[in-house]
Amino acid sequence: MSQAIVELLAKDLNGNGGVYCPNPKAEMKLWSGHPKVYIDVAHEGEGKCPYCGTVYRLKAGEKVGHAH
Template sequence: MTDKTMPVVELEAKDLPAHCPNPAMPLWSSHPRVFLDFDHDGEAKCPYCGTRYRLAPGVAFKHH
């Protein structure tokens, strides 16, 4: 799959901190859990499976 065909998972504030695999993924496709770092545009990509994540409009996360 290419970046254009990979699914995009939209996350709400209740889903943070975000990690992959996410709870909706089937068990057979699991890989080690990795917490996601979002860029300034509110997007992240899993380094294992390539699933793309996006923060829903209006969702902000706090930096430490």
């Protein structure tokens, strides 16, 4: 099985700098997916789902703003 890579814009991240998998941007069938898990993307610029291996990555040049 090939590893899916989903490029994200900063606006695609939630307030904590992450996304949930399964995610509609990954073009998965939600009914056949795995349990919903939080993937931190902002910290390293990408994160990988422990269930399906999908990689969520910030698009080149995207900056995540911090409210602090």
